[in-house]
Amino acid sequence: MDYANRLEHRTVTMKKTTIWIAVLFALMVVNPAGANPIPSSTLSNNCAGCHGTYGYSTEPMPIIAGLPAAYFSRIMRQFQNGKRPSTIMGRLARGYSESELDDMAAFFASQRWKSPAQEVDNTMVLKGGKIHEEKCKVCHKNKGRYQDDVTPRIAGQWLEYLKISLQEYSRSDRKMPHYFMTTISNTLSSKDITALAHFYANER
Ligand code: HEC
Numbered sequence: 001m002d003y004a005n006r007l008e009h010r011t012v013t014m015k016k017t018t019i020w021i022a023v024l025f026a027l028m029v030v031n032p033a034g035a036n037p038i039p040s041s042t043l044s045n046n047c048a049g050c051h052g053t054y055g056y057s058t059e060p061m062p063i064i065a066g067l068p069a070a071y072f073s074r075i076m077r078q079f080q081n082g083k084r085p086s087t088i089m090g091r092l093a094r095g096y097s098e099s100e101l102d103d104m105a106a107f108f109a110s111q112r113w114k115s116p117a118q119e120v121d122n123t124m125v126l127k128g129g130k131i132h133e134e135k136c137k138v139c140h141k142n143k144g145r146y147q148d149d150v151t152p153r154i155a156g157q158w159l160e161y162l163k164i165s166l167q168e169y170s171r172s173d174r175k176m177p178h179y180f181m182t183t184i185s186n187t188l189s190s191k192d193i194t195a196l197a198h199f200y201a202n203e204r
């Protein structure tokens with residue numbers, strides 16, 4: 001490389017460095033320290049141990065990736081104020097401010113739901129499918145894939161969590177806040193619950 005070439009090379013490198021400094025500076029201006037001290041992705045790291053990095057958990061922790069932000073925020077506030085019985089989430093949720101909960105809701109809502117492959121029993125799937133048609137499909141449309149601000153997706157959720165969740169709604173000693181889900185769960189036998197869990201786990 002002759003001198004002129006080296007000089008040109010250095011100028012290009014310097015230009016690149018200047019661009020990077022400018023980008024970093026712009027980022028600091030857009031997000032000045034103090035405005036949002038902990039980004040939502042960092043906050044959400046505290047959930048990764050159980051719900052996976054982007055909300056894609058390992059059984060039996062619920063998958064929370066892609067849940068609607070409004071549903072997520074409401075459930076987290078119910079955990080926080082004790083209206084929603086829980087084993088762990090109540091204590092955990094109390095550590096977050098209102099705006100942190102909303103940031104996390106937005107973060108997880110922007111992730112994509114992934115349904116894991118699960119082993120199911122075909123007889124149970126068929127039995128569960130019948131109960132779904134009869135009692136659940138008005139709200140859990142498209143075989144449980146549908147979701148909106150009040151209704152969570154249940155298709156492709158972990159089988160074990162679906163069972164636990166349905167049992168929770170029907171427990172009289174731990175009153176769940178949702179009237180309708182409580183009423184309907186009370187009409188299900190534990191075999192029905194198992195069948196329904198197999199059915200939704202199979203709907204990926
Ligand atoms: C130690 C394990 C653990 C950690 C850490 C954890 N969770 Fe959970 N999460 C659970 C369990 C278990 C449930 C079921 C409710 C219960 O029993 O507490 C749950 C339920 C939930 C639900 C309700 C899901 C649904 O489908 O209704 C949401 C939302 C949630 N967690 C969000 C979070 C967020 C956000 C964090 C991080 C701030 C977090 N969790 C950290 C274990 C955990």
Ligand code: HEC
Binds near residue numbers: 138150162166185
């Ligand atoms: C009237 C509408 C409606 C009907 C009918 C209904 N659900 Fe739900 N379901 C909901 C709503 C709303 C929620 C969220 C409840 C809450 O906030 O606790 C829910 C929550 C659930 C959950 C908890 C999901 C989670 O992530 O924790 C499961 C599981 C579920 N429903 C299964 C069923 C099954 C099985 C049936 C039929 C036997 C059924 N639902 C019938 C509206 C309905």
